[in-house]
Amino acid sequence: MTTLGTRPHDAPGAVALLPGPEPRTLLDAPHGTAPLDPALLLRLHRWLVRGRRYNQQATALTKQGRLAVYPSTTGQEACQIGAALALEDRDWLFPTYRDTLAVLARGVDPVEVLTLLRGDWHSGYDPLAHRTAPLCTPLATQLPHAVGLARAARLKGDDVVTLAMVGDGATSEGDFHEALNFAAVWKAPVVFLVQNNGYAISVPLAKQTAAPSLAHKAVGYGMPGLLVDGNDVAAVHQTVREAADRARAGHGPTLVEALTYRIDAHTNADDATRYRDDGEVAAWRRRDPLARMERHLRERGLLDDAEAERAAAEAEAMAAALRAALAVDPRPDPTDLFDHVYRRPTAQLRAQRALLERESAAGPDTGETNR
Amino acid sequence: MSPASTATTGARETTLAKALNLALHDALAADDRVHLLGEDIGTLGGVFRVTDGLAAAFGDDRVTDTPLAEAGILGTAVGMAMYGLRPVVEMQFDAFAYPAFEQLAGHVAKMRNRTRGALPMPLTVRVPYGGGIGGVEHHSDASEAYYAHTPGLHVVTPATPADAYGLLRAAIASDDPVVFLEPKRLYWAKDLLDPARPVPPIGTAAVRRPGTSATLVTYGPSVPVCLAAAEAARAEGWDLEVVDLRSLVPFDDETVCASVRRTGRAVVVHEAQGFAGFGAEVAARVTERCFHHLHAPVLRVTGLDIPYPPPLLEQHHLPDPDRILDAVARLQWDTDPAGEAL
Numbered sequence: 001m002t003t004l005g006t007r008p009h010d011a012p013g014a015v016a017l018l019p020g021p022e023p024r025t026l027l028d029a030p031h032g033t034a035p036l037d038p039a040l041l042l043r044l045h046r047w048l049v050r051g052r053r054y055n056q057q058a059t060a061l062t063k064q065g066r067l068a069v070y071p072s073t074t075g076q077e078a079c080q081i082g083a084a085l086a087l088e089d090r091d092w093l094f095p096t097y098r099d100t101l102a103v104l105a106r107g108v109d110p111v112e113v114l115t116l117l118r119g120d121w122h123s124g125y126d127p128l129a130h131r132t133a134p135l136c137t138p139l140a141t142q143l144p145h146a147v148g149l150a151r152a153a154r155l156k157g158d159d160v161v162t163l164a165m166v167g168d169g170a171t172s173e174g175d176f177h178e179a180l181n182f183a184a185v186w187k188a189p190v191v192f193l194v195q196n197n198g199y200a201i202s203v204p205l206a207k208q209t210a211a212p213s214l215a216h217k218a219v220g221y222g223m224p225g226l227l228v229d230g231n232d233v234a235a236v237h238q239t240v241r242e243a244a245d246r247a248r249a250g251h252g253p254t255l256v257e258a259l260t261y262r263i264d265a266h267t268n269a270d271d272a273t274r275y276r277d278d279g280e281v282a283a284w285r286r287r288d289p290l291a292r293m294e295r296h297l298r299e300r301g302l303l304d305d306a307e308a309e310r311a312a313a314e315a316e317a318m319a320a321a322l323r324a325a326l327a328v329d330p331r332p333d334p335t336d337l338f339d340h341v342y343r344r345p346t347a348q349l350r351a352q353r354a355l356l357e358r359e360s361a362a363g364p365d366t367g368e369t370n371r
Numbered sequence: 372m373s374p375a376s377t378a379t380t381g382a383r384e385t386t387l388a389k390a391l392n393l394a395l396h397d398a399l400a401a402d403d404r405v406h407l408l409g410e411d412i413g414t415l416g417g418v419f420r421v422t423d424g425l426a427a428a429f430g431d432d433r434v435t436d437t438p439l440a441e442a443g444i445l446g447t448a449v450g451m452a453m454y455g456l457r458p459v460v461e462m463q464f465d466a467f468a469y470p471a472f473e474q475l476a477g478h479v480a481k482m483r484n485r486t487r488g489a490l491p492m493p494l495t496v497r498v499p500y501g502g503g504i505g506g507v508e509h510h511s512d513a514s515e516a517y518y519a520h521t522p523g524l525h526v527v528t529p530a531t532p533a534d535a536y537g538l539l540r541a542a543i544a545s546d547d548p549v550v551f552l553e554p555k556r557l558y559w560a561k562d563l564l565d566p567a568r569p570v571p572p573i574g575t576a577a578v579r580r581p582g583t584s585a586t587l588v589t590y591g592p593s594v595p596v597c598l599a600a601a602e603a604a605r606a607e608g609w610d611l612e613v614v615d616l617r618s619l620v621p622f623d624d625e626t627v628c629a630s631v632r633r634t635g636r637a638v639v640v641h642e643a644q645g646f647a648g649f650g651a652e653v654a655a656r657v658t659e660r661c662f663h664h665l666h667a668p669v670l671r672v673t674g675l676d677i678p679y680p681p682p683l684l685e686q687h688h689l690p691d692p693d694r695i696l697d698a699v700a701r702l703q704w705d706t707d708p709a710g711e712a713l
Binding site for chain 2: 059123127138142144146150152153162175178182210336339340342361
């Protein structure tokens with residue numbers, strides 16, 4: 001005990017901060033010991049199927065030039081779905097650019113999820129309607145937003161938890177440190193979920209940190225750090241749910257590290273064979289989150305062929321609708337470029353807007369100069 | 372010192388720092404969405420005492436001493452603004468604000484645009500800036516060009532207690548993010564302040580001194596320097612007009628160009644280094660719009676293109692009346708028939 005003040009983990013009844021030595025799993029646990037509600041498991045399964053199909057379809061559309069870029073989460077669907085579905089509607093999600101399935105699971109329209117990656121605007125969905133922040137590209141910079149929003153809600157007396165998602169590489173960013181520290185000091189109701197997929201584009205975790213695990217980093221902030229099997233959708237869901245409950249009860253933030261693997265390359269523009277070998281990928285394919293879930297459900301008699309086909313058909317319908325919607329060329333309005341920079345455009349922006357309108361009216365091939 | 376309330380009316384002599392304190396007090400009292408965040412702004416009242424007494428009056432939840440991390444302060448303020456609050460962030464010194472620049476340029480300035488207006492950023496970032504107080508390294512930067520170059524931000528800087536009060540109230544009330552640059556060396560400058568006076572709209576310049584010979588375009592800490600230069604110029608037979616921009620963004624082309632068209636000559640004056648500085652933008656805008664009214668090229672008097680000097684050398688860096696008068700003397704008076712009348 002320091003004379004300078006009481007540290008949070010000295011308080012009576014405080015939870016252990018150190019993560020356990022092994023990641024938490026539920027699907028592989030003996031049946032009956034895990035708190036796995038069949039209806040919830042089937043819902044998670046349907047979303048995994050939908051998420052897998054969404055990744056495949058978006059990747060294919062990128063190859064066809066319908067999307068500028070798509071960072072796939074194939075292999076990470078359990079993290080995306082398990083975590084996002086652990087939130088209540090009134091809670092907020094703070095995703096990175098890779099967390100498209102988590103955003104989808106918040107109820108955002110499948111086409112609007114892709115606006116950033118299609119390139120017709122920077123964000124396509126209403127963040128307030130879905131309590132989902134825009135996909136964030138600069139790494140870890142959205143984490144302090146999640147802390148600030150959680151604190152604001154708490155100051156207003158609202159029962160709102162925020163889920164802030166981040167990758168393993170981004171834990172090296174200063175904003176990761178600052179966000180966790182602010183959250184712990186303020187006891188803000190935040191769940192930080194690190195999807196540790198082993199690589200920051202090409203750089204392996206060993207070049208990112210010397211910590212025993214990323215979950216260990218929680219100790220320095222005075223919050224619990226939990227390690228979970230990120231390819232076990234039930235374990236991710238249950239762990240995030242428990243951390244959210246803890247935050248909701250006023251006990252502050254939690255750091256959850258989910259161990260997973262990005263089966264696809266970083267994006268369609270990346271060549272993963274330059275930095276990892278096929279054997280490693282094959283080993284992770286054997287731990288495929290969807291296959292594991294199906295095996296668990298079938299072993300328990302919760303999933304039959306008919307239910308599996310229903311889930312697949314529903315996912316196929318979503319993919320077909322996505323293909324159809326993205327087959328239409330978007331026609332973004334260039335005057336939109338000026339309308340949201342400020343509440344009211346400045347005189348300078350009004351002048352530039354008028355210039356652009358004159359250029360557009362003249363057309364691209366007239367040779368007329370407008371300047 | 373306990374802050375006065377808006378109930379107090381009438382003009383009183385007040386320092387610029389006290390005017391800012393009053394503005395924050397009145398904004399906190401008027402709108403419970405207003406929250407102050409910063410380092411040492413609570414119990415201490417800020418290193419410049421601008422938040423003196425506010426934590427005691429409004430509590431730690433409204434006036435919060437944060438952990439010492441500028442990106443974290445501004446980043447959490449973004450989240451608070453997303454939830455409908457109106458955070459007012461204090462950066463302790465200009466050069467300590469750089470860690471927050473990613474949040475400012477990447478999110479504060481872009482969030483409204485990114486979300487097509489769904490998530491406006493009604494937050495204010497107060498930055499004490501500029502030199503002339505004998506500060507050691509990292510305590511005297513003039514960083515306005517970085518902010519003014521970032522679309523989505525408003526950039527405001529007062530030079531009088533009355534403008535400090537009015538512009539800060541306007542900044543906090545604005546639905547757009549405002550970088551509020553406070554000239555450190557004017558914190559203790561006194562002038563009359565009437566809090567009941569109408570708030571000057573952001574985006575309007577003020578003619579501080581009318582004149583006919585040439586226009587000095589300036590802002591913030593350089594306004595009193597230009598006024599002193601204008602007084603000294605009378606002995607040379609020049610009647611100089613001084614325009615205080617007050618808002619760098621939005622820029623008041625109208626007031627500036629009306630003045631230059633009247634006088635036919637212009638010198639832009641600021642503390643910051645000149646290369647790619649804000650004065651270059653002013654000179655270009657004036658030249659583009661007033662070319663046929665100009666009798667001489669628009670000149671700039673700025674800080675040197677060097678890292679901010681140590682305190683014992685800063686007088687060589689900062690524009691002073693002599694340097695301004697030297698520039699005025701170079702405005703090609705002998706080629707202008709109208710000038711001969713002077």
